[in-house]
Amino acid sequence: MHDQNAALAWLAAELASQIRGVLESMAGEAPSIQFDSYEVPPAESSEQDLWWEQPLNLSPDANVWIGAGPPAWEGIGNRVLRSAGVEEEDRETSRSTYLEIVTQVLSGLASSVSSRVHKEVSLESGREAPPTAGSAGYSFQIGFPDLEIRVLAVFSASMTNLLSEPAPVHETPDPPSQRALVPAPPPNSIDLLLDVELPVSVSFGRAQLALKDVIKLTTGSIVELNRSVSEPVEVIVNNCVIARGEVVVVEGNFGIRIKQVISRQERLRTLN
Secondary structure (H helix, E strand, O other), X not given: OHHHHHHHHHHHHHHHHHHHHHHHHHHOOOXXXXXXXXXXXXXXXXXXXXXXXXXXXXXXXXXXXEEEOHXXXXXXXXXXXXXXXXXXXXHHHHHHHHHHHHHHHHHHHHHHHHHHHOOOOOEOOOEEOOOOOOOEEEEEEEEEOOEEEEEEEEEOHHHHHHHHOOOOOOOOXXXXXXXXXXXXXXXXXXXXXXXXXXXXXXXXXXXXOOHHHHHOOOOOOOOOOOOOOOOOEEEEEOOEEEXXXXXXXXXXXXXXXXXXXXXXXXXXXXXX
16 A cells, blocks of 8 residues: 555655646746645536546556646636637637646656666546546645645556555666676657657638538639638648648659747647
8 A cells, every 4th residue: 555655645746847848848937846646536527527538558557647627727718828829719729728738647647657667658548537436646736826726636546556566676687797887878758659650631721601502612622712722722731730840842742841849839729
């Protein structure tokens, strides 16, 4: 039990560090964070609570849940949007922005877990779902000068059990007496992500049509887009615009010459 409590305390401290770092990066200001233990009662949820369930590939039942009520997720989403220069917030955009922040926080937590268990740990497909009863977690009080919010984090028993186990000890042979060995540099956590393949698409523009006009579309119909021929096209990665450029032809194939890599603030504006 002591080892499990220590594992839970470690997870809470790491999660607090990730929350502070991500919010400082995206909102331009590091919040104060305090956390206390929290026991999930049966059927802990309401229709307005936003719970995100995030499995990790550590084991089949290694899950983390992040929960927040409307004041919390709207407050965080709106604050980040305002930092990006988006003044006209709407509820759905704030919600999407908040979930993007949660994903970044959990991604950072997975990297920390990787270092602790000495193997690569990554996020699997998550979903909106409340935590299971009996799981233990922490309540986080996040404070800005003009905003105080509460976010809950719940960890599955499987995850805390795995983290409470001692790390495997790898035996190494004695070094040769005739040769000095240079210690290998510590692994860089970003190296774990460099081989991840991401979908890249190019947007020439968009159009909105009434259903009656869509039905009338036939071979040869022309749909007018919202971008002129002189405007650059958008390069999109994971539904986020990251750059703009011009269309070129490379050995008979279309290509894009990057003319502008957009800033973090502009990327936030493109989130859907």
